[in-house]
Amino acid sequence: MNAIEVDDLVKRYGDFEAVRGISFRVKRGEIFAFLGPNGAGKTTTVHVLTTLLKPTSGGATVAGHDVVREPDAVRRKIGIVFQDMSLDSELTAYENMLIHGRIYGLGGNELKDKIERLLKFVELWDFRDRQVKTFSGGMQRRLEIARSLLHEPEVLFLDEPTIGLDPQTRAHIWDYIRAMKEEHDMTVFLTTHYMDEAEMLADRIAIMDHGKIIAEGTADELKGLIGNDVIYLRIKAPEELRCLKADFIRGCKLLPDGRVRLDVENAAGALPRLFELASSGGIKILEVTYHRPTLNDVFLHLTGREIREDADEREAMKVKMRTRMRMWGRRR
């Protein structure tokens, strides 16, 4: 059974179509990523799948339940980390966990044990009695991840889980996501505009742009769309060094440093055949390196634009604004 099934989903705001007829399947137990620039419709899709927004047309099921007809059944089976912080910053970490657990119908020692285990898992147990407003961005994210796991969801939604965090913290959050997926055997649906994040975490990726899915597959499959991987070989040939010829080799060049450069459709597929070719020709391969296209290259190839633009800068600005508003709110 699929954890998420989406068919021809459309979400319109007045004249603006945020999501323009997308369909996809997420298999049980996989990490599936929506990759795309800001404003691509990723968060809107998450909000529809988590029953916060009603679709204009089309349908979706999450954990076997229809998001429109059975919202409560869906809500019981999902966990969410929203893009914007949704903790109660006036309360302590522990109180945030406690309130979440009770709202989801947990209680007693079971809840206490779970809170302790999860806060230890995200290394916040020592900070449990501190107000969330004193936490760094990374600590808040970790707390939100812990909170989203409290009721043991079948499907976990992570909307831009590492946005605005420094590289070290991001890598740390990735470790948590991988560890918890292993431990809890969950399906994870994540959105991101970071290529490395999608690549590091996701089993499969859908690239989204302007409300549409423009490509879908594993990171390797997506890169295969571009073709022209580049392979560098250092070889020892019985006779004079010359170019290799085969149907899967699109181009070949001898480099001044003695290496051979091959252009191939897909290095993953070409390498085994290259080894065969070499051994049948009595050529010894001493060293292989290859340059793969990045997902950014894929996005560029599909849309003619870079995925990044200045998304990060805008995000940093937004965070700053929010902090300022929050301070204003507290002064009151």
Place this chain on the structure above:
Amino acid sequence: MRVFTTMVYRELKRFSHSRARVIGSIVNPLIWLIFFGKGWSGVFNNPMAASIFGGVDYMTYLVPGIVAMTVFNMSFMQGITIIWDKQFGFLKEILVAPASRTEAILGRITGGAIMAMMQGIIILALSFALADLKLSGVLPALGMAFLVGIAIAGMGVAIALRMTSMEGFQMIIMMIMLPMTFLSGAFYPINTMPDWMQWLSKVNPLTYAVDGSRYYLAGVTPTFGMTVDWLVLGGLAALLAGIAALEFRKATID
């Protein structure tokens, strides 16, 4: 019931964590009581004034009004700060939970009303040093304070759910809180006001709480009668909390 109690718990915790709010909510009514109350007490220290203020001294007349005002301000702020939850995401956490929204919002309103009532208790306790109050009137007056708290917190929630940003926030406080306070009869009797102001006073829930608790605490003859006061307060509490609950059930994130 669990969601309801959890939300009440949240309100109480939130309040106990913010020292500034606790102190501010006590200091503000004390300033009114002492500087405003003592200031006018001298002016009204004559038999003519005593007859205007129902036969009691001005301080005794003022205290029930200030207590009601405290509860009103506090519960309105508690209700309307749901806009912060909306702005800063905690609301989403509730909306996406498999929990009864009605229970959640009623819990929030009740938590706000309890907080407001506790402020009222503190002010009332301090007021015994300043005015000639009846101890036997404390419990029924607090009952009225609780109903006002529910009604006004519900009103605050209903207003805040319709607000899309915090820009109108200061404006709403000016346009709603100040006039309602002045029209409640907390500072002066409403039956000497111009007719149109009297009419506005009568649609103000706070008026009935001031009227009723002034009877219980100071022994001043109520303008509307106790039955009317209780019925209006109870009805408004149910109505406004109900409106808030209906609105919250329809609430979406955009």
